[in-house]
Amino acid sequence: MATVAHLATRTPKVSVDDLLAGLHPSPRFGAVSFESYRPDPAQPSQAAAVKSLRDFGTSMDGAGGGGLFSRFFGGNKAKGRAGIYLDGGFGVGKTHLLASLWHSAPGPKAFGTFVEYTNLVGALSFRKTVEALSSYRLVCIDEFELDDPGDTVLMSRLMRELADAGVKLAATSNTLPGALGEGRFAAVDFQREIQVLAEQFDVVRIDGDDYRHRGLPAAPAPLKTEELDARMNAEFDGGVVAVDDFGALMKHLAGVHPSRYRQLIDGIDGIVWKDVHTIEEQAVALRFVVLADRLYDKDVPILASGVPFDQLFTAEMMGGGYLKKYFRAVSRLTALAREGQAHEPS
Template identity: 75%
Template sequence: MPVIEHLTQRSPKVSVDELLGGFYPSPRFGEVSFDTYRPDPQQPSQAAAVTTLREFAGTVDEPSPSGLRKLFGARKAPSRAGIYLDGGFGVGKTHLLASLWHASSGKKSFGTFVEYTNLVGALTFRKTVEALSDYSLVCIDEFELDDPGDTVLMSRLMRELADAGVKLAATSNTLPGSLGDGRFAAEDFQREIQVLADQFDVARIDGEDYRHRGLPQAPDAMDDAALRDRIDSFAGGVLAEDDFSELVAHLADVHPSRYRQLLDGVDAVAWHGVETITEQSVALRFVVLADRLYDRDVPIMASGTTFDQLFTEEMMHGGYMKKYYRAVSRLTALARQGSEVAG
């Protein structure tokens, strides 16, 4: 019998030191490298991106040239402080970003966009700049601008870190100059968006979602009786079992910066009565949980609707559609794992 716990009964407390200490690749990407990335031969941009990142990695720990070295013989530095991986979900951008992190030997940081904005909220903007200015590399996964405040905040942060000599690397589904499109009045913030874009050279990565290459379709929907059988047969350790609607409500009381800790020690999750989320704020919060589950490679067992119906049609075609498609892709992959470990 599994050890049953409930995410709805967890309210993790995270100190500032713990927050800073958590900026490294998740276990899913804990040992990846450029050599373990498998470019699709049908997508030349993938192999090109590996070459570009290898070259960029060579500049991260290299001191800026000065004096005569600056005039003669110094390696030509990248034209901008950062490299920006642009491409659809599931083409291996996070794998490559983590590979860059592992290839760099200096002081470095790796986190998602929302984790950096949460860091600013915990430390204040100035203290965040002071803390990260000592780093040689700052990696930002899943770069997206969800509101005007984030636009101004991140444009200032990236500019100040670049001015301090910090190398920057980011991944996103959106080109730097198009960040914010469809989410808010982005035209009113073009200056800030352009400041962001000016920090990066762009490497485009084309391809289809690797999680769907040759893999079966999402598991069929289960009723609660079938889910109970799967829970009872699970022998993988700690299983977090929750009613879906109660879990969604509980997430509103846990800051997204603590979702990693919310999942500490959990080997799998089971959700009763998954249903379509109809509120945008709730859906965006759930996307963060989906990302943290995927980071930790946590299998999902669930009754109710399938994850391709988790968000409304309006959401799947709106300004945040790329976030929702990524979440559906990741949740579906974890549901496949859940059907295997409990099958």
């Protein structure tokens, strides 16, 4: 039998120290390396990206602090920019490579998603975040994406100040740095901040297909609600399973800051969602994307009834300014559903 828990009743408390201590690769990428990355021979940009990141990591050896800001803003640019930026589609291994860089680089160092850094600023204040991260040698930012003008200005300032302190920067995204913010808000009004971000990175393109769908079948059909208990005990016997009504969980997430979602799923071995429905409110959808990322980070299998995951978001959302976030969430949740129902690795 599985032990049943409910995410909708959890309200985790997270300290500032917990937030800082959590800036490392998730368990999914806890032991990856450049050697364990398998470039697709048909996509030479993948092998080239490995070399670029290795060289970037090597350039950190013996690098001192301070002054990098002046080097890439009007100084000796021959010494290289402060950052490297991996641009590519979903599932081509960008996070694997970014985590490999983090594992190989000297510390102190930080690794987190874009959302985790913005949450850190919210918890610490901007100035204290700069003070905390300025002593690091490397800051890795996964899934770099600007969704509103406030984030544009915030991350522009943060990157400039960290670079000025001599911190090396590495980021991944599905959008070239000069195009961040396009389709989400009046990016032209914030072109200066966007350009500052673009100028701080050497861009490395990674081509390839989404490995989560490479040669794999479509997502399994949702289960019937009355089947969930039996399947849960068969799939997660002896484990701890978070069983929630999907609608109730969506309401609960509104009262839990996304910075706490990692702790929200602590100790959970499996997820069961009853009566999944299409999310129609943007704020609810964006919160849910963060939860999907945290579940994928921890490789938590999912069983669900209701609509299939490719119907989680409205057609308008899937064609709007946040479409990349939603496509990523669908891709990741589909992989976890395959794992839960068909025992396919995610």
